[in-house]
Amino acid sequence: MPRPKSLKSTIPGIGRILRHFMPQIAKEKHLLVLSLLALVAETAMRLLEPWPLKFIFDRVILPGFNVHSLGIEALEGWSPTAVLTLLALSLVAISALRGAAAYGSTVGMAVAATRIMADIRGRLYSHIQRLSLSFHTKAKSGDLITRVTYDIERLREVTVVAALPLLTNTFTLVGMLVVMFVLNVELALIAVMVLPLFALSTMKMSTKIQTVARRQRKREGAMAASAAEAIAAIKVVQALGLQDMLENSFASHNKKSLEESAEAQKLRAGQERLVEVLVAIATSLVLWRGVQLTLQGSVTPGDLLVFITYLKVAFKPMRQLAKYTGQIAKATASGERVIDILDTVPEVRNLRGAMDALPFQGDIQFDRVSFGYGEESGILNNISFAIKPGQRIALVGPSGGGKSTLVSLLMRFYDPTAGSIRIDGNDIRAYTLDSLRNQISIVLQESVLFATSVRDNIAYGLAGATDEAIEVAARLANAHDFIMALPQGYDTVLSERGNTLSGGQRQRIAIARAAIRNAPIIILDEPTTGLDNESDRLVSDALERLTQNKTTLLISHDLRSAETADEIFYLEQGSILERGSHSALMQRNDKYARLYSLQSSPQPASESSSSVSPSAYALIS
Numbered sequence: 001m002p003r004p005k006s007l008k009s010t011i012p013g014i015g016r017i018l019r020h021f022m023p024q025i026a027k028e029k030h031l032l033v034l035s036l037l038a039l040v041a042e043t044a045m046r047l048l049e050p051w052p053l054k055f056i057f058d059r060v061i062l063p064g065f066n067v068h069s070l071g072i073e074a075l076e077g078w079s080p081t082a083v084l085t086l087l088a089l090s091l092v093a094i095s096a097l098r099g100a101a102a103y104g105s106t107v108g109m110a111v112a113a114t115r116i117m118a119d120i121r122g123r124l125y126s127h128i129q130r131l132s133l134s135f136h137t138k139a140k141s142g143d144l145i146t147r148v149t150y151d152i153e154r155l156r157e158v159t160v161v162a163a164l165p166l167l168t169n170t171f172t173l174v175g176m177l178v179v180m181f182v183l184n185v186e187l188a189l190i191a192v193m194v195l196p197l198f199a200l201s202t203m204k205m206s207t208k209i210q211t212v213a214r215r216q217r218k219r220e221g222a223m224a225a226s227a228a229e230a231i232a233a234i235k236v237v238q239a240l241g242l243q244d245m246l247e248n249s250f251a252s253h254n255k256k257s258l259e260e261s262a263e264a265q266k267l268r269a270g271q272e273r274l275v276e277v278l279v280a281i282a283t284s285l286v287l288w289r290g291v292q293l294t295l296q297g298s299v300t301p302g303d304l305l306v307f308i309t310y311l312k313v314a315f316k317p318m319r320q321l322a323k324y325t326g327q328i329a330k331a332t333a334s335g336e337r338v339i340d341i342l343d344t345v346p347e348v349r350n351l352r353g354a355m356d357a358l359p360f361q362g363d364i365q366f367d368r369v370s371f372g373y374g375e376e377s378g379i380l381n382n383i384s385f386a387i388k389p390g391q392r393i394a395l396v397g398p399s400g401g402g403k404s405t406l407v408s409l410l411m412r413f414y415d416p417t418a419g420s421i422r423i424d425g426n427d428i429r430a431y432t433l434d435s436l437r438n439q440i441s442i443v444l445q446e447s448v449l450f451a452t453s454v455r456d457n458i459a460y461g462l463a464g465a466t467d468e469a470i471e472v473a474a475r476l477a478n479a480h481d482f483i484m485a486l487p488q489g490y491d492t493v494l495s496e497r498g499n500t501l502s503g504g505q506r507q508r509i510a511i512a513r514a515a516i517r518n519a520p521i522i523i524l525d526e527p528t529t530g531l532d533n534e535s536d537r538l539v540s541d542a543l544e545r546l547t548q549n550k551t552t553l554l555i556s557h558d559l560r561s562a563e564t565a566d567e568i569f570y571l572e573q574g575s576i577l578e579r580g581s582h583s584a585l586m587q588r589n590d591k592y593a594r595l596y597s598l599q600s601s602p603q604p605a606s607e608s609s610s611s612v613s614p615s616a617y618a619l620i621s
């Protein structure tokens with residue numbers, strides 16, 4: 001996406017953000033209108049602020065006090081002290097009213113902004129969760145997290161700390177210019193003479209600030225991404241002793257980010273000083289000409305006082321515009337980062353007219369399915385097969401052959417580039433994603449558990465699962481006994497990703513989670529790889545029960561677990577080279593048979609006895 005290059009082009013950026021978030025903004029319209037009214041009231045009070053002083057100068061001090069000279073009928077008969085007291089009190093009243101109005105607009109705007117941003121954050125989070133795996137495999141999780149947290153927070157904050165004051169001050173500036181022109185056109189023209197200078201300098205500086213701000217945001221995203229990646233893989237980092245290398249690369253990003261932050265600060269400070277000089281020039285010019293006009297009698301001293309006060313106040317917006325440009329530019333960059341994600345359309349989504357699938361029988365057909373990741377092709381080539389309900393299929397073959405890819409197409413993590421996949425006779429794209437995935441259970445090699453209770457981890461398999469159902473599933477998965485031995489039983493809260501449990505225990509909880517779903521189709525992606533003999537036995541036993549009467553696709557390098565399958569597919573380089581029952585494939589005496597013989601023969605101690613090693617695949621090919 002092309003990046004805007006200047007302040008001028010920040011405005012379309014802001015427009016895009018506003019347009020994008022209009023539905024959320026519209027929900028808060030009442031509060032926003034009230035806040036704007038309070039803002040108008042605040043502006044009016046600011047305009048009124050120097051007027052009691054003007055009265056005192058023009059009608060009280062200079063002509064000698066005379067109530068008639070005030071020209072206000074209602075004050076006829078008032079004592080001088082009473083009138084002066086009234087004027088003094090009006091100063092307080094104006095200030096108090098202005099304060100109240102400012103409070104109202106700030107609080108109103110803050111509440112509205114918080115609600116709007118909470119809504120957008122929810123939408124962003126839910127969108128990210130629904131984006132296809134093709135997006136997530138490329139995206140960096142740390143960067144996505146900063147978009148949901150930091151970027152949204154920056155947008156919210158800028159509404160209150162920059163956009164609102166900017167709006168107030170712009171209203172004030174316009175109001176004051178109008179009053180100045182009404183009071184004296186010549187003096188007003190002198191005062192606005194510096195405006196073009198100001199506009200020019202602001203635009204130039206803002207472009208620079210914006211460029212630095214964008215660079216810094218990008219760098220912060222990259223830093224968060226590499227930190228998140230390293231923390232998530234801390235075991236590997238420590239085992240390989242990568243700490244120093246990762247620290248050095250993080251430190252260099254960190255240093256550059258700080259330098260950019262300092263550069264932006266320097267630019268902002270320079271701009272603020274320039275504005276102050278411009279304000280001083282305008283004030284002295286107005287004073288110089290204003291005193292002459294006062295002496296000639298064409299403006300009153302009170303008018304001059306109003307002018308000077310307005311100049312000071314009216315140019316404050318300018319100073320603030322300078323100060324807030326950077327913040328607004330940063331927020332615009334944040335807003336664009338949020339919108340970029342929201343605008344990403346999930347590659348895999350519900351097609352128009354998609355229907356909720358009825359409970360599946362479990363009949364699966366792959367019809368000339370081909371697939372490639374991105375530009376790559378040939379990951380799966382023209383695959384066709386049919387599985388009857390309740391059948392158990394094993395997918396075996398060398399690493400990278402396309403086994404996991406094949407099952408991920410069944411879950412619609414990706415769509416085939418050619419051909420179709422049917423369940424119970426219908427193309428799976430005709431079903432809604434939720435109703436399709438709800439009827440498939442999956443157990444992976446590394447089952448991911450969440451940092452919540454064991455009970456919740458199992459219940460994630462089925463919304464609204466009862467405690468009884470959870471226990472039945474845990475028993476089926478051979479998990480009940482070890483769960484009861486945990487400190488709080490089913491209520492024991494696990495650490496992140498369930499790291500405090502052994503691999504076999506994690507697998508059994510994952511099997512319980514799959515079991516509670518009672519899905520007619522089950523995918524097992526190397527569920528016993530890496531387990532010791534005892535864990536393997538417990539997990540295999542649980543899997544046996546889990547897959548009773550279910551259509552099952554088992555991916556395994558352990559040919560003994562594949563042996564019992566109704567049919568075995570030997571997959572290599574995206575094609576099914578052999579298929580049939582174990583005995584048929586053994587009779588065929590080709591790749592599968594050779595692999596099986598190799599696995600059954602005694603192996604060197606260094607190699608696993610339960611699964612085929614990469615070197616074995618090399619031997620048979």
Ligand SMILES: Nc1ncnc2c1ncn2[C@@H]1O[C@H](COP(=O)(O)OP(=O)(O)OP(=O)(O)O)[C@@H](O)[C@H]1O
Nearest residue numbers: 137373376379397398399400401402403404405406
């Ligand atoms: N997300 C991805 N993006 C790009 N290429 C991928 C992606 N996932 C897998 N691949 C590639 O697709 C090919 C098939 O991978 P796949 O994981 O399906 O093989 P596999 O048979 O399951 O291997 P293993 O037995 O090691 O799990 C491999 O060449 C792999 O590099």
